[in-house]
Amino acid sequence: MANVLRVLSSLPPIETLVCFEAVARCGTFTGAAKELSITQSAVSKQIKSLEESLGCALFDRHARGINLSRVGASFLDELEPLLYRLQRAVMKARDDQAAKAVSVACTLGVAHYWLFPRIVRFNQKYPDITVSVVSANSMNEQTCSENDLGILYGDGQWTTLESEQIIPEVVFPVCSMELQVPTPATPAELCDLHLIQLDSSQWDCLDWQDWFDHFGVRYKIPQNAITFNQLTLTLNAAIEGLGISLAWESMARPAMEAGKLKRVGEFQFVTGRGDHLVYAKHRPLTEQAASFRDWLIASI
Numbered sequence: 001m002a003n004v005l006r007v008l009s010s011l012p013p014i015e016t017l018v019c020f021e022a023v024a025r026c027g028t029f030t031g032a033a034k035e036l037s038i039t040q041s042a043v044s045k046q047i048k049s050l051e052e053s054l055g056c057a058l059f060d061r062h063a064r065g066i067n068l069s070r071v072g073a074s075f076l077d078e079l080e081p082l083l084y085r086l087q088r089a090v091m092k093a094r095d096d097q098a099a100k101a102v103s104v105a106c107t108l109g110v111a112h113y114w115l116f117p118r119i120v121r122f123n124q125k126y127p128d129i130t131v132s133v134v135s136a137n138s139m140n141e142q143t144c145s146e147n148d149l150g151i152l153y154g155d156g157q158w159t160t161l162e163s164e165q166i167i168p169e170v171v172f173p174v175c176s177m178e179l180q181v182p183t184p185a186t187p188a189e190l191c192d193l194h195l196i197q198l199d200s201s202q203w204d205c206l207d208w209q210d211w212f213d214h215f216g217v218r219y220k221i222p223q224n225a226i227t228f229n230q231l232t233l234t235l236n237a238a239i240e241g242l243g244i245s246l247a248w249e250s251m252a253r254p255a256m257e258a259g260k261l262k263r264v265g266e267f268q269f270v271t272g273r274g275d276h277l278v279y280a281k282h283r284p285l286t287e288q289a290a291s292f293r294d295w296l297i298a299s300i
Helices: 002-010 014-026 029-036 040-054 070-099 108-125 141-145 187-192 208-214 231-239 249-257 287-299
Strands: 059-062 065-068 101-106 130-135 149-154 161-176 245-248 261-263 269-280
Touching: 014 029, 014 040, 014 070, 029 040, 065 070, 101 108, 101 287, 108 130, 108 149, 108 231, 108 249, 108 287, 141 149, 141 161, 141 269, 149 161, 149 287, 161 231, 161 249, 161 287, 187 208, 208 269, 231 245, 231 249, 231 261, 245 249, 249 261, 269 287
Parallel strands: 101 130, 101 149
Antiparallel strands: 059 065, 149 269, 161 245, 161 261, 161 269
C-alpha cells in the first residue's frame, strides 16, 4: 500500500491529463476550452502545470498554432488508452450502483404511512439495495411505468402494467383517543359531528360525500369546515383532536395501535378497489426490483 501511495503522489493531477488529451485531440487550446467548459487561460495553465511536472514540452508552439511534440505524441499514445479504461471503470461502477437501486412511485400518503416502514425493514435484510421513492398525489399509469415499481390506486386493470393488489381499500371515521364524541348508531348521525374535510378534487380519492353516499346518506359540507388536501394532514388533524377524519385502514393502523386514534362507530366502506403493486409489462424487472417486489408481497 505504501508503494502505491508513493506512485500516486508522483503522478500529475488528473485534470491536467484530461486537459492535455482534449487539447491534443482538438488541436487548439480554444477547442479544448469549449469542450471542457473552462476558459482558454485555464487550459493554458493546466498544460503548463503538466509540462512542468513532466519536465518537458508536450507541444511545439508556433505562430500558426500548436502541434504535439515528439514527446507529447508518445505520451498521448500511452495516456489515451489509460484514460479510456479509467472512464469505462467509472461508468461501470456507476451503472452497477444504479442497477442496485429500485425506484418506486406512489402517493404521499402511501409513502408516509405504509411504504416507509417496510423500506426500513427491507434495508435491514438487503443493505446493498437502495429503494428510492418518487411520491406525488398525481400518480397514474405512465408515472408508474417510468419507474421500476409503482403503487397505484384503482381496480387493478391497466393495459400497460402488471398488477397485484396489496392494500384493499377500507375506509372508516376516526378521531383522537382524547376526543369525547358520542358513538353514532347510524352513519347519518355522523353528519352533525365536527368532520375534518378532505379536498380530493385534484386526485382520485374518497371524501366525506362519497363515503356517506355509500350508506345512502345525503351530506352537505358545512361552510368554513376545516379542510385539507392531503390524507397525511387530515389524519394529523384528527390525532391533534381537531375533529373526526376519514381514515384508510392501512394508513391509520399504526396510530390506532399506538393509542393515538380510535374508530368512531363500526361503519366502514369496503370499496372493492385498493392500491396495487404495479410494474411495466414491456420491461423485465431487474434482479433488485424483483427482490423488492417479492419481499413486499410476502411481508403483507
